[in-house]
Amino acid sequence: MSVRIKTPNLDEIFEKWKQKAARTDRKKMEKEFGTKGAVFSLDAISAAEYVKDTMKEAAIYFAVKKSLGPLAKGKEENLVMAPRVGREQYYSFKGAGKIDKENWKGDEKVPHFESIQAVPCKNCRGKGYIEEKCKTCKGTGKIDETFTVLVGEEQKKEKKPFSYPCSTCHGTGNRSEPCKECGGHKNMYKYEILPVPFKTVVTGVPILHSSAQTKYEKEIGDDLHKMIEDVEGIKFSEFKELESKSEASLGYMNKNISKTIGAARSDYK
Numbered sequence: 001m002s003v004r005i006k007t008p009n010l011d012e013i014f015e016k017w018k019q020k021a022a023r024t025d026r027k028k029m030e031k032e033f034g035t036k037g038a039v040f041s042l043d044a045i046s047a048a049e050y051v052k053d054t055m056k057e058a059a060i061y062f063a064v065k066k067s068l069g070p071l072a073k074g075k076e077e078n079l080v081m082a083p084r085v086g087r088e089q090y091y092s093f094k095g096a097g098k099i100d101k102e103n104w105k106g107d108e109k110v111p112h113f114e115s116i117q118a119v120p121c122k123n124c125r126g127k128g129y130i131e132e133k134c135k136t137c138k139g140t141g142k143i144d145e146t147f148t149v150l151v152g153e154e155q156k157k158e159k160k161p162f163s164y165p166c167s168t169c170h171g172t173g174n175r176s177e178p179c180k181e182c183g184g185h186k187n188m189y190k191y192e193i194l195p196v197p198f199k200t201v202v203t204g205v206p207i208l209h210s211s212a213q214t215k216y217e218k219e220i221g222d223d224l225h226k227m228i229e230d231v232e233g234i235k236f237s238e239f240k241e242l243e244s245k246s247e248a249s250l251g252y253m254n255k256n257i258s259k260t261i262g263a264a265r266s267d268y269k
Contacts (some may be wrong), residue, residue: 010054014047056252076109076193082185085116090191098199108196115192123181134175137166141173 022029022042033050034040078088090113093099120126133139142163149160165171178184246261247253 011047014051018042018045077190079188079190081183082189085189093197098197101198109193111191112194117190118187119190121179121182121188124179126186128179128184128186129176130179131174131176134169134173136168139173141166141171
């Protein structure tokens with residue numbers, strides 16, 4: 001962390017206010033400070049002439065680095081039957097480059113189309129069916145029957161065996177049932193839910209504490225955020241140094257400034 005302190009120059013402050021006020025409402029400035037019959041000029045307005053009293057306060061400014069990027073980590077996997085693959089909404093970022101997180105609408109982790117893979121069904125070993133012993137023929141592949149046959153003149157009854165192929169298993173002795181796990185599609189399908197490839201953007205979030213507590217703090221904060229690199233002064237790496245050296249650096253101190261330093265320290269933590 002780097003904290004900068006600069007003793008304010010009243011002429012510089014007045015000049016900055018004067019230029020900004022003229023850009024905002026020049027007619028009002030001319031009405032307040034202009035001389036009738038003379039060409040209005042900002043150069044004719046001086047702090048020595050118009051500023052009678054000054055109030056010395058302090059504004060403490062620091063910027064916190066905030067990284068906007070792929071915060072979501074890790075991946076999730078879903079394993080589904082073939083007909084359910086198309087029920088998911090997939091995303092593809094192949095060749096699209098990094099995504100601007102501020103423009104993204106949706107979840108930070110989404111199903112990626114390129115991650116879809118076929119996985120042989122473990123239940124049927126990728127065959128799509130389960131082979132079982134035919135219950136009709138008990139695995140023999142044939143149906144056995146016994147006929148009563150009348151033999152000779154005496155028509156003696158004899159038992160004669162007769163067999164024919166089982167129609168249920170087509171004589172194989174085995175019966176194939178569609179796999180209940182994969183629905184007969186041989187494969188299951190997995191896809192991954194992965195983070196969206198966001199760009200990593202580091203921004204400075206401005207934080208301003210002012211002992212003056214006026215309506216201008218927000219405007220000052222915006223200006224400071226733009227001008228902070230141009231501010232000259234003493235740099236402090238810790239708030240402890242700020243507390244011990246701020247009075248000597250500013251040339252003044254009061255209760256409001258002390259409270260402001262304390263509030264800034266708490267906010268920084």
